[in-house]
Amino acid sequence: MPLSQTEQLIKGVLKGDRKSIAKTISLIENDMPESQKVVSLLYTHTGKAHIIGVTGPLGSGKSTLIEKIAKEIRKRERTVGIVAVDPTSPFSGGAFLGDRVRMQDLSTDEGVFIRSMATRGSMGGIAKATKDAVNVLDASGKDVVIVETVGAGQTEVDVIKIAQTIVVVLAPGLGDEIQAIKAGIMEIGNIFVVNKADLENVDKAVGAIEAMLEMNTQKKDWKPSVVKTIAITGEGIAELVDNISQHKAYLDSGAIHAQSRQRIETELEEAVKRKLTEVILDNLKRREEFGELVDKILAKKTDPYSAAELLLEGKLKKYKSN
Amino acid sequence: MTTERKIRVLVAKPGLDSHDRGAKVVARALRDAGMEVIYTGLRQTPEQIVETALQEDVDVIGLSILSGAHAVLFPRIMELAKKKKLDNVLIFAGGIIPNEDVPALKKIGIAEVFGPGTPTDTLVKFVRENVWKKK
Numbered sequence: 001m002p003l004s005q006t007e008q009l010i011k012g013v014l015k016g017d018r019k020s021i022a023k024t025i026s027l028i029e030n031d032m033p034e035s036q037k038v039v040s041l042l043y044t045h046t047g048k049a050h051i052i053g054v055t056g057p058l059g060s061g062k063s064t065l066i067e068k069i070a071k072e073i074r075k076r077e078r079t080v081g082i083v084a085v086d087p088t089s090p091f092s093g094g095a096f097l098g099d100r101v102r103m104q105d106l107s108t109d110e111g112v113f114i115r116s117m118a119t120r121g122s123m124g125g126i127a128k129a130t131k132d133a134v135n136v137l138d139a140s141g142k143d144v145v146i147v148e149t150v151g152a153g154q155t156e157v158d159v160i161k162i163a164q165t166i167v168v169v170l171a172p173g174l175g176d177e178i179q180a181i182k183a184g185i186m187e188i189g190n191i192f193v194v195n196k197a198d199l200e201n202v203d204k205a206v207g208a209i210e211a212m213l214e215m216n217t218q219k220k221d222w223k224p225s226v227v228k229t230i231a232i233t234g235e236g237i238a239e240l241v242d243n244i245s246q247h248k249a250y251l252d253s254g255a256i257h258a259q260s261r262q263r264i265e266t267e268l269e270e271a272v273k274r275k276l277t278e279v280i281l282d283n284l285k286r287r288e289e290f291g292e293l294v295d296k297i298l299a300k301k302t303d304p305y306s307a308a309e310l311l312l313e314g315k316l317k318k319y320k321s322n
Numbered sequence: 323m324t325t326e327r328k329i330r331v332l333v334a335k336p337g338l339d340s341h342d343r344g345a346k347v348v349a350r351a352l353r354d355a356g357m358e359v360i361y362t363g364l365r366q367t368p369e370q371i372v373e374t375a376l377q378e379d380v381d382v383i384g385l386s387i388l389s390g391a392h393a394v395l396f397p398r399i400m401e402l403a404k405k406k407k408l409d410n411v412l413i414f415a416g417g418i419i420p421n422e423d424v425p426a427l428k429k430i431g432i433a434e435v436f437g438p439g440t441p442t443d444t445l446v447k448f449v450r451e452n453v454w455k456k457k
Contacts, residue, residue, distance in 0.1 A: 019407070022379040030327050093328070094353035100374065101363035107370045113377055118328070118358045 006034050010041050016140050018113060024136050025115055029129040039132055045139035049081070050248050053163025055149040055185055060169040061195040062148055063102035064231040070106055072241045073144055079111040081137030081145040085126050088118040095119075099148060113137060119150060124158025126150070131162045131267070160188045161266050164259065165247045167240075171196040172205045186212060189224055191243050197228040197236065222250050284311050329357040329453055331382040334371045335364050336399065339389035344417060344438070348384055351442035352449065357382075368395060372402040375411060381453050385415040385432075392419050392427065400430045412453050416440065 003011065009027070012020025024042075028035045052069075054062050063084065070080045084099035095118035106112045115137075119127045126149055137145045149159045151169075159166060168189035192213075194205045209226050225243050229236030251259065284290055293307040302310075333349045335342055342364055349359045360378050362370070375383055383403075387395065392415065403411065415427065416436040424435045434448060 019376055022377050026379040088358075089353065092354045093356040095358045096349060096353045097358060097360045098363075100360060104363055104366070104370065107362070107374050107377075108367075114374075116358075116360050116378060120328070 006038060006041075010038065013042060013136060013140050014045060021113060021136055021140050022115070025129075025133045028132040028136070029117070029120075029127075035132075039135070042135060042139040046135045047138070049134075049138040049142050049145045050244075051134060051138070051162060051164045052144060052146045052244060053149065053159035053166045054146060054169060055157075055159050055166065055189075056151050056169035056193075057171075058151055060151070060171040061231045062151060062169050063099045065169055065193065065195055065229065065237075066146055066148055067103040067106060068229075068231050068234055068237045069146065069241060069244075070103070070112055072237050074109060074111055076241070078143035079141065080113075081134070081140070081142035082106075082112065082114045082148065083130055083133050083137070083145070084114065084116050084148040085130060085150050086116065086118055087150050088120045090121075113140070113142065122158070124161075126158045126162065134162055157185060157188055161263060161270075164251055164256065165190050165244055167191045167193060167244070169193045169195050170205060170209070172199045172201040187216075190222060190247050191240070192224060192226045193229055193236075193240060194226065195229050195231050197230050198233075202228060221255065222247065280315070329382065329449065330378060330380045331357050331359045331384060331449070332371070332375050332378060332380040333359055333361050333384045333386065334366050334374070335362075335386050336366050336368060336371060336395045337387060337389055337391045338365060339387055339391070339417075340364050341388045341417075342386070344388070345384075345386040347442065348386070348416065348445060351446060352384075355446040355450075357449070368398040368402055371399055372406055372408065375403070375408055376406055380411060382412045382414070382449055385413065386417050387415065388418040390418065392417075393423060396427055396432060397430055400432070403431075410454070412449065412455070414445075414448065416445075 009020050009024050013024050024038060027038060054066055056062055066082060070082060073080050082103070084097070086095055086097045086099060088095045097116035097118060099116060100107070100114060103114060106114060115133055117127045117130060117133060122128050126147065130147060134145050134147060147159060147163060166188050168185055168191070170192065172194065192209050194202055194209070206226050206228065213224055227236055227240045227243055229240055231237070289311065293302070293311065296302045297304060297307055331352050333345050333352075335345055345361065349361050352359050360374070360380065362374055371383070385396065385399065396415065400413070403413070413432055414434045414436065415432050418438070419427070419435050427435060433452060436445060
């Protein structure tokens with residue numbers, strides 16, 4: 001019996017066929033009707049890859065570092081998937097995806113698959129479809145999947161929802177010494193990298209990070225490490241990849257279960273939210289009542305919260321008493 | 323929730339040509355027109371370009387070349403594209419390509435060649451009107 005197009009795609013992904021991987025990621029990214037089925041079918045094949053999130057401010061050298069990390073991983077005879085995320089312009093809806101410029105050597109390595117993605121409106125530094133793209137690469141047999149976030153600032157913490165090991169990349173002189181104290185990406189890092197370590201003030205930056213880590217009141221079993229690198233020369237890369245492997249070993253020794261549970265809870269929550277939006281919110285928005293309430297709010301005759309209660313009156317009765 | 327399908331474009335610079343201002347202008351124009359543009363940088367080999375197009379599942383490839391090597395590089399690119407079955411990808415070119423070379427390029431599958439001074443609006447219109455057309 002001939003396989004349907006969807007079944008053929010899945011078969012191709014599981015075999016590691018690059019065209020199938022590319023087409024499947026597009027299918028999911030564009031929210032095509034078959035995408036839910038594809039995601040479900042591939043899900044049971046995920047869970048083998050080590051997922052690394054690389055985040056940090058603009059100019060810290062993330063892309064260059066990722067290329068070097070991937071090359072080192074390839075030297076250690078493992079395969080790599082890379083998802084590089086860049087922001088979608090809120091005005092045009094378009095995006096300039098330029099992370100591959102720093103990864104040119106990898107484009108013809110058969111053991112590396114690189115996909116550039118635009119955020120398409122998501123605010124946390126990754127795209128909604130990033131997790132799905134990671135799953136496809138995982139299911140295709142990649143040993144390691146690296147996600148490069150947009151890295152525009154302190155709010156880029158969504159990577160924690162999908163990565164097992166989070167690498168925070170900083171560079172001396174980017175104002176990091178002060179930034180280090182703020183909440184956000186500094187709290188989620190498992191490994192901190194001070195890249196461009198040939199610049200002045202590198203030891204100051206390392207010191208500031210170590211000091212901040214000492215002050216961290218949340219005692220965890222894994223003590224975040226700080227590694228100095230010069231990505232363009234390759235200095236410190238082997239040490240960094242060793243650190244990454246050590247974190248993986250730590251996770252595999254048991255910590256990964258709590259982490260996985262947390263991540264999957266979040267994933268389920270997001271899937272439910274998405275369905276709610278699709279079924280309930282879009283429905284409500286199409287009603288005349290919705291437009292009428294907007295007019296009332298504009299005229300200050302009511303407020304958004306009261307209006308919301310009105311819109312949902314009766315519909316949430318089932319859930320309120322539980 | 324369905325999202326409007328985005329047009330994904332690869333802007334590529336094949337060969338030993340380091341003039342990328344034009345390519346970047348085109349990339350920005352297409353981005354401003356709502357497309358997702360992948361730019362891979364300078365000195366790309368035909369193998370790199372086609373493999374990138376495959377992994378990124380692009381709808382369009384824009385080849386920028388000012389070195390005069392188009393007669394050698396473009397056939398190689400088209401040959402690889404055919405081999406990897408990038409059949410429905412719209413491929414156009416720009417840069418310094420003499421008018422008399424254009425018919426031969428169109429014959430091998432380059433949809434259109436845009437010379438210097440082409441308004442970016444023309445490019446955007448061309449892509450929008452010709453993308454996703456089954457060959």
